[in-house]
Amino acid sequence: MTTQIPDLSEQEQLRYISQQAADARVNVEIETEGMTLNLGPQHPATHGTLRIIAKLDGEQVVAAEPVMGYMHRGYEKLAEVRTYPQVTTLVNRIDWVGSFANETPFILAAEKLMEVEAPPRAQYIRTILHEMSRIANVILGIGDMGVQVGAVTPIFFAFRDREYVLNQIEAVTGGRFHPNFDRIGGLKDDLPAGWIQNTKNAMEKVRDFCDQIEELMYGNEIFQARTRGIGIIPKDVGLAYGLSGVNIRGSGVDWDVRRDNMSPGLVYDQVDWKVWTHPDGDSYSRMWVRLQEVREGTKIVDQLLDQIPSGPIMAKVPRIIKVPAGEAYVETENPLGVMGYYVVSKGDLNPYRVKIRSASFNNVSITPWLLKGVYVPDIITILGSLYFILGDIDR
Amino acid sequence: MGLVPGMIKGLGVTAKSAIETIFPDGPLKPPSPSKGAVTIQYPHEKEAPAPRARGVIALQEDNCTACMLCARECPDWCIYIEGHKEKAPPRRAGGKPRQKNKLDRFDIDFALCMYCGICVEVCPFDALFWSPEYEFSEPRIADLLHDKSRLAEWMETVPDFESYESGSEAKVRKVPR
Amino acid sequence: MISILSVEIPYWGQTTFRVLGGLAAVLLPAGALVYIYLFKLMSFVQSRLGPMEAGPAGSLQLLAEVGKAFQKEDIFPRKADKLVFAAAPFVVLMSTFLLILVVPFGPDAWFVNLDTGIFFALAVSSVSVIGILMAGWASASKYSLLGGLRAAGQLIAYELPLVLAVMGVVIQAGTLNMQEIVYAQAEGEIFGISGIGNPFIITQFIGFAIFLIAMQAELTQPPFDMPVAESELVSGYMTEYSGIRFLLFFIGEFATAGVFSMIASVLFLGGWWVPGLDPDSNLFNILGPAVLFGKVMLVTFLIFWFRFTYPRFREDQLQKLAWKVLIPLSLVNIVATGILKVVF
Numbered sequence: 001m002t003t004q005i006p007d008l009s010e011q012e013q014l015r016y017i018s019q020q021a022a023d024a025r026v027n028v029e030i031e032t033e034g035m036t037l038n039l040g041p042q043h044p045a046t047h048g049t050l051r052i053i054a055k056l057d058g059e060q061v062v063a064a065e066p067v068m069g070y071m072h073r074g075y076e077k078l079a080e081v082r083t084y085p086q087v088t089t090l091v092n093r094i095d096w097v098g099s100f101a102n103e104t105p106f107i108l109a110a111e112k113l114m115e116v117e118a119p120p121r122a123q124y125i126r127t128i129l130h131e132m133s134r135i136a137n138v139i140l141g142i143g144d145m146g147v148q149v150g151a152v153t154p155i156f157f158a159f160r161d162r163e164y165v166l167n168q169i170e171a172v173t174g175g176r177f178h179p180n181f182d183r184i185g186g187l188k189d190d191l192p193a194g195w196i197q198n199t200k201n202a203m204e205k206v207r208d209f210c211d212q213i214e215e216l217m218y219g220n221e222i223f224q225a226r227t228r229g230i231g232i233i234p235k236d237v238g239l240a241y242g243l244s245g246v247n248i249r250g251s252g253v254d255w256d257v258r259r260d261n262m263s264p265g266l267v268y269d270q271v272d273w274k275v276w277t278h279p280d281g282d283s284y285s286r287m288w289v290r291l292q293e294v295r296e297g298t299k300i301v302d303q304l305l306d307q308i309p310s311g312p313i314m315a316k317v318p319r320i321i322k323v324p325a326g327e328a329y330v331e332t333e334n335p336l337g338v339m340g341y342y343v344v345s346k347g348d349l350n351p352y353r354v355k356i357r358s359a360s361f362n363n364v365s366i367t368p369w370l371l372k373g374v375y376v377p378d379i380i381t382i383l384g385s386l387y388f389i390l391g392d393i394d395r
Numbered sequence: 396m397g398l399v400p401g402m403i404k405g406l407g408v409t410a411k412s413a414i415e416t417i418f419p420d421g422p423l424k425p426p427s428p429s430k431g432a433v434t435i436q437y438p439h440e441k442e443a444p445a446p447r448a449r450g451v452i453a454l455q456e457d458n459c460t461a462c463m464l465c466a467r468e469c470p471d472w473c474i475y476i477e478g479h480k481e482k483a484p485p486r487r488a489g490g491k492p493r494q495k496n497k498l499d500r501f502d503i504d505f506a507l508c509m510y511c512g513i514c515v516e517v518c519p520f521d522a523l524f525w526s527p528e529y530e531f532s533e534p535r536i537a538d539l540l541h542d543k544s545r546l547a548e549w550m551e552t553v554p555d556f557e558s559y560e561s562g563s564e565a566k567v568r569k570v571p572r
Numbered sequence: 573m574i575s576i577l578s579v580e581i582p583y584w585g586q587t588t589f590r591v592l593g594g595l596a597a598v599l600l601p602a603g604a605l606v607y608i609y610l611f612k613l614m615s616f617v618q619s620r621l622g623p624m625e626a627g628p629a630g631s632l633q634l635l636a637e638v639g640k641a642f643q644k645e646d647i648f649p650r651k652a653d654k655l656v657f658a659a660a661p662f663v664v665l666m667s668t669f670l671l672i673l674v675v676p677f678g679p680d681a682w683f684v685n686l687d688t689g690i691f692f693a694l695a696v697s698s699v700s701v702i703g704i705l706m707a708g709w710a711s712a713s714k715y716s717l718l719g720g721l722r723a724a725g726q727l728i729a730y731e732l733p734l735v736l737a738v739m740g741v742v743i744q745a746g747t748l749n750m751q752e753i754v755y756a757q758a759e760g761e762i763f764g765i766s767g768i769g770n771p772f773i774i775t776q777f778i779g780f781a782i783f784l785i786a787m788q789a790e791l792t793q794p795p796f797d798m799p800v801a802e803s804e805l806v807s808g809y810m811t812e813y814s815g816i817r818f819l820l821f822f823i824g825e826f827a828t829a830g831v832f833s834m835i836a837s838v839l840f841l842g843g844w845w846v847p848g849l850d851p852d853s854n855l856f857n858i859l860g861p862a863v864l865f866g867k868v869m870l871v872t873f874l875i876f877w878f879r880f881t882y883p884r885f886r887e888d889q890l891q892k893l894a895w896k897v898l899i900p901l902s903l904v905n906i907v908a909t910g911i912l913k914v915v916f
Contacts, residue, residue, distance in 0.1 A: 082470055083468070085468070085513060086468070086470040086511075086513065089470055089509060089511035089513065090470065092511075121562070121563075153409055153412075157412075160433050163433070167445070170444070170445045170447070170448055171445040171447060172447070173447070174445070174447040174448055174449040174512065174525060175448075175449050175510065175512075178509070178510065178511070180511045180512060180513075188512075188516065189447075189565070190559045190560065190563040190564075190565040191559065191560035191563065192445075192446070192447065192557040192558070192559065192560060193557060193558045193559060193560050193561075194560070195560055196560060212408055212412075215404045215405060215407070215408050216404075216405045216408040216409070217405075219400075219401035219404055219405065220401050220402055220405050221401050221402055222402070224401075308562060309562070310561075310562030310563065310564065311562075311564060312564050312565075313563070313564075313565065
């Protein structure tokens with residue numbers, strides 16, 4: 001490698017050369033061999049198969065690069081050879097801990113193309129289930145953060161109280177993880193008797209969990225020391241990388257699709273709720289916003305349960321669904337962030353093309369920027385606070 | 396204020412949780428952790444799944460006409476149906492013999508099935524039902540291909556449909572027994 | 573320990589007796605606290621029951637685990653330094669067995685009654701660092717290496733507060749002999765009240781707290797478990813181990829917890845002695861081990877309670893805690909103890 005020596009007088013040149021030589025000597029003396037640490041694809045902290053290639057200097061990260069695609073299942077392509085009702089069962093598997101929420105935007109997009117609207121009762125139940133899958137998802141994320149920072153108990157509390165929510169989802173949809181309950185023009189079935197009261201009890205349990213975890217984890221000084229001021233995402237950088245959901249609200253951007261760009265078919269405008277933001281943008285603020293989001297979610301569910309109108313749950317839709325030709329994009333605020341489906345139809349039984357915009361893919365793509373200069377333990381807490389689901393990255 | 400309170404509170408949370416598990420009836424009653432724990436000791440006691448739970452698909456063989464709707468709608472094509480037409484005796488004496496679809500084979504490969512429930516939903520003749528039964532694992536994956544006699548056995552475990560929440564206009568269906 | 577038996581035993585018999593006694597003294601508390609705290613109490617905290625199938629209420633689970641570990645293949649990574657890799661767990665376990673030597677169990681029940689007992693204990697406890705470094709280096713794995721280096725940094729940093737916390741007790745008791753420290757607590761008096769003796773936890777409470785924190789770090793229990801940090805370094809220096817050698821590390825971890833708690837209860841809680849009884853009576857040769865065991869369970873309860881509750885520190889935060897908080901605090905404690913010792 002040749003260095004361009006600037007145009008200088010002889011004396012300056014000599015000084016410049018000697019200075020460079022001195023620098024080189026120092027560099028040789030201090031220079032240590034870097035180490036490349038492969039976090040994943042088989043690693044306990046990446047909960048799935050995300051791989052992060054981290055170049056380390058001691059325990060400090062010099063450069064980090066996420067490698068995705070180890071679990072790519074080709075759902076966009078698979079959707080092209082499935083009929084519309086069959087696609088919902090596939091997209092359940094994208095974000096597998098909050099799976100009902102994956103169906104909603106796809107169904108809404110198909111409804112938009114077909115120009116049908118679900119009856120109000122179906123819209124309410126749909127919103128309730130969407131919000132319950134958010135609760136089930138985010139609770140797990142909070143408990144998982146506990147494991148990432150080394151506390152064992154929060155994850156068990158999370159699984160314990162998430163079970164009440166999942167039981168309610170199972171009682172109405174039949175599936176704990178893969179409900180496949182949303183239909184074009186309504187829902188598969190109506191609520192079973194006693195469900196409303198049981199769900200209110202479950203929401204009470206979730207609120208108790210929030211108080212418990214706040215004392216156990218968020219209030220803990222070690223947890224705060226591990227997360228406060230770590231992994232700060234400034235507003236503009238977050239927006240530039242396309243972050244969405246809690247991760248951008250944790251940086252102080254007051255943007256929530258549920259409130260700002262709600263698509264018809266969901267009834268978030270019928271309830272009184274608040275979008276939480278936090279100005280700091282660090283790991284702690286993201287986790288704090290998550291916790292408030294769970295609390296807000298229980299309030300939304302409670303209010304909606306009181307307001308459910310009576311009526312049918314299915315609009316008039318032909319038995320064999322053919323979606324008229326056209327294109328539609330619908331996005332909703334999913335547990336992990338904004339999720340959208342761009343559906344192109346040519347009037348067939350199958351969609352011609354489906355593009356899935358899943359939140360985690362964008363959320364994780366900020367890691368090379370974010371992980372520069374942090375310590376190895378911080379990689380884990382930052383990844384935990386970004387909270388991604390592998391299926392949501394790779395689809 | 397500083398280091399102590401948050402960490403002490405955390406200790407309180409774990410201690411309280413342990414006491415609630417060991418003494419579910421209050422601290423003065425004898426301890427009974429098995430009651431206080433939220434877990435279930437599986438092979439000894441069993442959890443009752445929700446009536447709608449999608450455990451296994453049961454077949455009401457008499458109702459099936461081998462129309463192949465379920466096999467066609469299945470997203471991963473795990474239902475295998477074979478049938479033939481046969482003449483059934485006429486309803487009235489002297490009438491023409493009726494044509495009837497007789498089911499020869501109805502297999503579901505539960506190793507492929509992803510429990511989406513589309514087959515149950517599309518069945519126009521009330522032949523397929525969800526049962527919350529979940530204990531049908533096999534040591535070999537090939538053994539998960541269950542035939543119609545096994546599917547018919549599960550028909551007994553199908554619970555009645557629940558009544559609906561107030562405000563619903565849906566009609567409660569009946570399980571053919 | 574031999575003198576309590578009036579019969580004459582040949583040398584080989586004595587040796588066997590000592591070896592068996594040492595094994596029992598190390599393994600029984602370790603097994604008990606793994607079952608009671610790690611398996612059961614931790615499960616209760618998390619609203620579950622823990623092992624229930626092996627034996628009544630799962631009490632034989634530990635034996636099942638040991639049996640499982642014995643069956644597993646002893647895997648050596650291809651690039652590992654075989655000899656060092658194989659020897660590392662034994663080095664770790666050796667330090668535990670060396671530690672138990674100086675712990676007194678009764679007026680006459682001891683393995684070795686060293687005049688510099690506590691000094692010896694603190695010295696041999698550092699041997700385990702070498703074992704952990706050996707394991708981390710010889711595994712030829714990056715996770716192991718990071719874990720081993722973290723362990724070395726951490727254990728050396730916390731050796732100091734550990735030693736300094738003990739200094740207060742040594743000044744107050746006026747001896748390094750562990751047996752005499754027990755007698756000093758049994759026969760001492762506090763503000764003229766001699767009924768409960770003088771367990772040093774009362775006068776040396778700061779010392780006890782520092783000792784407990786430093787002990788937690790020496791044992792690499794959460795919140796100081798960066799060397800094993802399962803969510804970051806997979807399993808730290810133990811990542812590449814399997815089967816019996818992993819079991820040895822596991823035993824080493826919890827046996828050391830038991831033995832360190834023994835030392836803590838000897839230093840701060842009065843060891844084998846209970847208030848109200850004559851420390852010289854022959855009764856304590858039988859009762860003493862049980863009393864000590866009870867106190868060990870008390871101390872380990874604290875260790876495990878912290879373990880269930882707290883997340884772990886980061887490497888630099890841990891060092892900050894040691895050098896900026898614990899060491900200055902323990903120095904102040906020593907100075908205060910010294911002044912008070914001279915004044916009273």
